[in-house]
Amino acid sequence: MATRTDAPTRREQILKEAARLFAERGFHGVGVDEIGAAVGISGPGLYRHFAGKDAMLAELLVGISGQLLTGAKRRVREADGVGAEALLDSLIEGHIDFALDDRPLITLHDRELDRLRDSDRKLVRQLQRQYVELWVEVVRELYPELTEPTARSAVHSVFGLLNSTPHLGRAGSLPGRGATAALLHRMARGAFASAG
């Protein structure tokens, strides 16, 4: 992975703050002036970087879905031949990393999808579907007794479990990142194991 060391561009600043604000107060609950203020410019200045408020949300959601899918595909590729056990662990690990590092995006991901233009929403849905199907394949390989609809439901439910991180108290109430990740991982595996 090409690790970023250079400073974030203004566009990236804006996207990050917009994600945070959208997650906190909802897409309609945040004004462009607030987003601008969050990056030190004011209101209409945003339009030098984005076509509009909708475009920010679209870029965020497409970006999330794309990143998740790309990462998962890479894991499948790199884990070729190591067995379904290790691959599922890798997928879970990737999803947990994402859920813990980009909480606002995870929140947006299943909250504001309906606010997108039709074409963008279709694209995001397609990316999501591919991501899910990728998991379903791995899960069914590991638990062949699961029917395909059952496996899909199980995958969605585990996503719900992993995406619960925003609800795990903001501050130091949770037992540290590593411990939280390990707990979520164990629970996800336990949930799958009991699905059949």
Added chain:
Amino acid sequence: MATRTDAPTRREQILKEAARLFAERGFHGVGVDEIGAAVGISGPGLYRHFAGKDAMLAELLVGISGQLLTGAKRRVREADGVGAEALLDSLIEGHIDFALDDRPLITLHDRELDRLRDSDRKLVRQLQRQYVELWVEVVRELYPELTEPTARSAVHSVFGLLNSTPHLGRAGSLPGRGATAALLHRMARGAFASAG
């Protein structure tokens, strides 16, 4: 439980439709005219029944939290002495019933809490906290090796799992209510069992 047989009052109609619309498009994404139209009256007519749009959301959220807590307390009372195993099963069953029967409310429950007036939000948070603590006690009785913060995280995560029902395709894609409930139940138990 005193089963309702009489027709729903207008207030109840409004709340039900408002819940559905809020869940579909977000609190700010729904206008009072739409809510009115959904029950056959128009816009400002709602103000004969509610002080304002905020009041509808507040009543919905307080109602949900209260119902969840009341039901859970009843289950604890009725299950006195039957052991932690059966009690946890009962709590899970109750939560699943709620998640399957009142999907819009479940969605609102963890999506629009921040839109409430301070006092209402505090009340809802307090009811939620009691509900969580009730689960935590049972879980820790059943799995004494769990620390209290770990148990609390586990409970939140299982809520995420159980509340994933809105993401399980609207139509006939899921394998029937009974099968879905059973699947969720098994997965929740498996997740808890693997938390330690």
Added chain:
DNA sequence: CAGGAAGGTTAGCGGTCGTTAACCTGATGG
């Protein structure tokens, strides 16, 4: 050193939305 692109600014327009005001109607009960 001109000059244009990049990236800001403020003023303001147009539309939407929550809410209120004023009015109407049908049922109810003394």
Added chain:
DNA sequence: CCATCAGGTTAACGACCGCTAACCTTCCTG
């Protein structure tokens, strides 16, 4: 039989919000 009231209606107001227009710097570059 009339007063009252619950439960509607439409008109309209005021606030807010997304977005555009017009203008102003700063800086790179031929």
